[in-house]
Amino acid sequence: MTAATTTTSTQGTPGGAHIEIRDLTKSFGSFTAVDNLSFEVQPGRITGFLGPNGAGKTTTLRMLLGLVHPTSGTARIDGRDYRDLDRPLSVVGSALEATNFHPGRSGRDHLRVIAAAGGLPDSRVDELLELTGIPAAARKRAGEYSMGMRQRLGLAAALLGDPRVLILDEPANGLDPEGIRWLRGFLRHLAGEGKTILVSSHLLQEVEQTVDDVVIIANGRLVRSGTMAELHGAPTTIVRTSDNDRLVGALRVADVMAAPGADGELVVETGDKRLVGDVALQAGVPVWELRDRRTDLEALFFQLTEGTNRNLGDGATSLPGATQPGATQPGATADAPTETDAISGREGANE
Amino acid sequence: MGAAIKSEFRKFFTTRLWWGMAIGIFLAAALFSAFFAYFTTSATATEEGAPTGDPVQIVNSVYTAGLGVGYLLMLTVGILQIGSEYRHKTITSTLLSTPNRVRAMLAKIVALLGIGALYGLVSLLGSVTVGAITLMVRDVDPFPSIEVLRTLALSLLALGLWSLIGLGLGILIPNMVAAILVGVGVAWIVEPLLSFGLSNLDWGAKIVPYFPSNATNAMVNGVTAQGTDVTFLSWWAGALVLAAYAAALSAFGTWRTVRQDVS
Numbered sequence: 232m233t234a235a236t237t238t239t240s241t242q243g244t245p246g247g248a249h250i251e252i253r254d255l256t257k258s259f260g261s262f263t264a265v266d267n268l269s270f271e272v273q274p275g276r277i278t279g280f281l282g283p284n285g286a287g288k289t290t291t292l293r294m295l296l297g298l299v300h301p302t303s304g305t306a307r308i309d310g311r312d313y314r315d316l317d318r319p320l321s322v323v324g325s326a327l328e329a330t331n332f333h334p335g336r337s338g339r340d341h342l343r344v345i346a347a348a349g350g351l352p353d354s355r356v357d358e359l360l361e362l363t364g365i366p367a368a369a370r371k372r373a374g375e376y377s378m379g380m381r382q383r384l385g386l387a388a389a390l391l392g393d394p395r396v397l398i399l400d401e402p403a404n405g406l407d408p409e410g411i412r413w414l415r416g417f418l419r420h421l422a423g424e425g426k427t428i429l430v431s432s433h434l435l436q437e438v439e440q441t442v443d444d445v446v447i448i449a450n451g452r453l454v455r456s457g458t459m460a461e462l463h464g465a466p467t468t469i470v471r472t473s474d475n476d477r478l479v480g481a482l483r484v485a486d487v488m489a490a491p492g493a494d495g496e497l498v499v500e501t502g503d504k505r506l507v508g509d510v511a512l513q514a515g516v517p518v519w520e521l522r523d524r525r526t527d528l529e530a531l532f533f534q535l536t537e538g539t540n541r542n543l544g545d546g547a548t549s550l551p552g553a554t555q556p557g558a559t560q561p562g563a564t565a566d567a568p569t570e571t572d573a574i575s576g577r578e579g580a581n582e
Numbered sequence: 583m584g585a586a587i588k589s590e591f592r593k594f595f596t597t598r599l600w601w602g603m604a605i606g607i608f609l610a611a612a613l614f615s616a617f618f619a620y621f622t623t624s625a626t627a628t629e630e631g632a633p634t635g636d637p638v639q640i641v642n643s644v645y646t647a648g649l650g651v652g653y654l655l656m657l658t659v660g661i662l663q664i665g666s667e668y669r670h671k672t673i674t675s676t677l678l679s680t681p682n683r684v685r686a687m688l689a690k691i692v693a694l695l696g697i698g699a700l701y702g703l704v705s706l707l708g709s710v711t712v713g714a715i716t717l718m719v720r721d722v723d724p725f726p727s728i729e730v731l732r733t734l735a736l737s738l739l740a741l742g743l744w745s746l747i748g749l750g751l752g753i754l755i756p757n758m759v760a761a762i763l764v765g766v767g768v769a770w771i772v773e774p775l776l777s778f779g780l781s782n783l784d785w786g787a788k789i790v791p792y793f794p795s796n797a798t799n800a801m802v803n804g805v806t807a808q809g810t811d812v813t814f815l816s817w818w819a820g821a822l823v824l825a826a827y828a829a830a831l832s833a834f835g836t837w838r839t840v841r842q843d844v845s
Contacts, residue, residue, distance in 0.1 A: 340596035348589035348679035
């Protein structure tokens with residue numbers, strides 16, 4: 232219910248802002264942490280910023296936030312550098328690391344320090360503590376906090392100014408499954424308000440159910456960007472039958488392409504299982520398995536990010552949103568939970 | 583700017599450090615002034631090798647006897663105001679809420695001058711009450727001249743300026759603990775030894791008055807040790823010299839902060 236109350240109080244705020252990273256490069260001596268990186272982040276969507284550890288995610292975010300000086304290129308929010316924003320906390324909220332607290336200062340006072348700098352009232356601090364579910368615990372000194380508490384406090388700090396853009400660096404780190412579920416719902420709720428949300432992670436699966444768009448980098452270079460659906464590729468169906476040839480022929484008549492896959496299965500290029508079943512019945516072939524083929528995102532992610540390690544230079548030239556044919560791995564059956572995010576978000580916020 | 587300054591004050595007063603420091607400064611001021619008042623006004627003070635001066639200088643010294651400890655503590659406060667930000671990485675959230683780094687550093691400078699003045703008042707509360715009572719017990723006029731007021735006011739400024747020296751030092755030496763050790767070590771041990779050694783040399787005696795501790799002492803116009811050839815600065819020159827140290831170090835700190843990457 233807390234989340235619902237806040238919706239009303241934050242209504243009327245302008246929508247999200249557009250983030251544009253253009254030819255961004257950062258070198259530390261001879262080491263290039265971020266290499267000519269360009270991508271965009273759209274309002275009202277959750278964008279996952281992915282890459283293995285050391286890929287340059289945090290450096291990129293720090294450049295976007297004016298903490299690290301780019302060697303070249305720009306990182307702008309609605310066309311402006313972070314440092315030129317008049318009221319930065321009301322435009323961009325960010326949580327970079329869950330350890331950025333003075334251990335001797337209470338979480339509430341930590342927020343009050345930030346609120347003062349942003350010209351925000353203290354009442355906003357208590358509102359956010361309520362929203363992130365830590366009003367009582369935040370009166371203890373931050374040195375005693377668990378990782379989950381720190382993440383929630385960091386999130387509260389990021390949201391203090393009711394920003395249009397939210398930038399979170401590895402927000403799920405250290406959260407228990409319940410916390411991750413809560414976070415997912417919370418972010419979905421904020422994106423629904425039209426905010427721009429950029430979430431970094433080194434695990435694609437961690438954010439798979441959360442994000443709408445992905446930006447994948449490796450070795451400081453872009454390897455892929457686009458929507459989650461594009462990453463998954465066109466939907467395909469796995470079917471097992473006693474007579475593959477006959478079914479392929481029947482499907483071709485129905486204008487659906489199919490080809491034998493691994494282990495005697497048939498891969499049909501449609502997501503419409505009912506159609507496949509109907510065709511099989513008319514063709515008179517028995518079917519003993521009919522299911523969606525899921526993209527093995529872990530394998531895909533590994534392939535994308537490892538690939539550039541072996542072959543520097545390929546990654547940066549791959550077209551954003553382009554689907555690589557070999558990217559999908561047949562036979563993966565990782566089932567995703569299908570609970571609705573908004574509901575789990577309310578549960579979490581209620582605690 | 584006002585918002586950033588308010589934030590710096592909150593930073594300082596939301597950890598336990600501030601009242602520990604307040605107690606330390608109060609006790610140092612009270613104890614040193616009682617001791618100094620007793621010692622310099624004893625009948626045989628000159629024979630015992632006590633520092634000498636006119637009655638005003640003696641009273642000045644009594645009220646600022648704890649300043650030596652006070653400014654070391656303020657040096658530490660200055661180091662901590664930036665050092666703990668590096669140590670606990672809160673510098674990130676400071677610069678996120680005040681992305682203009684010159685403004686962020688100016689806020690620290692203004693806040694530290696204010697904190698220095700506040701601690702100066704705490705210090706005076708201890709030294710003037712205890713010192714004046716001790717002087718009266720000794721039958722010495724606790725308020726011989728209006729000049730004493732100037733000294734009291736300048737002691738507030740001195741504490742603020744020392745905290746700015748700490749701020750610069752805290753940026754020069756990013757390791758907070760090392761910065762405190764170096765800062766206190768230099769101000770407390772190296773500088774007195776150096777000024778003792780150099781004061782016997784012709785050219786040395788000329789630069790000794792410009793050392794920060796000696797400038798501070800000149801500022802509050804206290805008594806001076808017997809048998810030295812060194813001519814100390816006048817109060818206003820002392821104030822200018824110490825202000826120059828503070829300005830140079832905090833300007834250096836601001837410059838470094840503007841340039842560096844925060845990661």
